[in-house]
Amino acid sequence: MCIKAKLAVFSLLILKSGEELYLENGSGDIGDDNREILIDTEDEGIFELYWDDIERIEFGKTPKHDCRFGSRLxxxxxxxxxxxxxxxxxxxxxxxxxxxxxxxxxxxxxxxxxxxxxxxxxxxxxxxxxxxxxxxxxxxxxxxxxxxxxxxxxxxxxxxxxxxxxxxxxxxxxxxKEAPEGLSYDYFDGGRVLKGTVFTEDGEKFKGEIKWDDDEEYTWELLDGEIDDVDIAVEFGQIKSIEKSSRHGAKVVLKDGRKFKLRDSNDIDDDNKGIIIKDGDDKVVVDWYDFERLELE
Structure with missing residues (x-):
């Protein structure tokens, strides 16, 4: 994975899969609003860099030396x-x-x-x-x-x-608590295209590559919503199924068996711009009114 600081207005993000994404600056993560980037080196301690100093950042395996920042909470x-x-x-x-x-x-x-x-x-x-x-x-x-x-x-x-x-x-x-061991850069696969089957209220079903809300199409992207005023962003790669529960919400089942209802987001209400299913050259758009559920592979 790599980040290249191209211009003041956008950055190029290259995923492990090779997919390239241009991200508009303006958040605290990238661009001039980024407060600083700290690099803990084994031989020379901690370096402090600012966004204007950066040409690119290449990510890799975590080194074996102890991190001077400490352990993650x-x-x-x-x-x-x-x-x-x-x-x-x-x-x-x-x-x-x-x-x-x-x-x-x-x-x-x-x-x-x-x-x-x-x-x-x-x-x-x-x-x-x-x-x-x-x-x-x-x-x-x-x-x-x-x-x-x-x-x-x-x-x-x-x-x-x-x-x-x-x-x-x-x-x-x-x-x-103590964090689990064994997590590393290799734990994350870099993402892949979403695939699954969409079922409609009329009993039709369509199988293929999925683009949710005419926007999210990779496993690393997020399904947004709220549970009792708590903001939730669910990684699509962890989702087993999404089932419409009303005009304004959906039931989400995770691959680990957890279930919950999300509300208050255009991802899971009638502001959803459509679920697109692509199978070869064929493409079908199912709007939220007709949508019943999605089962992801």
Missing amino acids: YGTVVVDRGDEYTGFICWDMDEAFDSDILDGNEDRRKRKIKFGKIESIERRSSNSAIVTLKGGKKIRLKGTNDVDSGNRGIVVSDLSMGRVVIGWDELDYVEF
């Missing part, structure tokens, strides 16, 4: 309605390593606590949280966006589903 986040999401965690859209710092005020004292020392964080109110350290001590923190409603979101990257973004008001608590 991993654990289970429980929302106020009881649902649980387990995976790699990014706190406040920013802190992602156990060496990163959770900021807050304990009474009149400022506290800076490394995430690696934290066992759990429980939302206590809109402006405070109870932090439990690994030694068992509990601390009530407030006064910063790490531990109040100014928090920009807790991101959970679930490798068997996709990405979950949980707002402060939806958070119950997070429990940190």
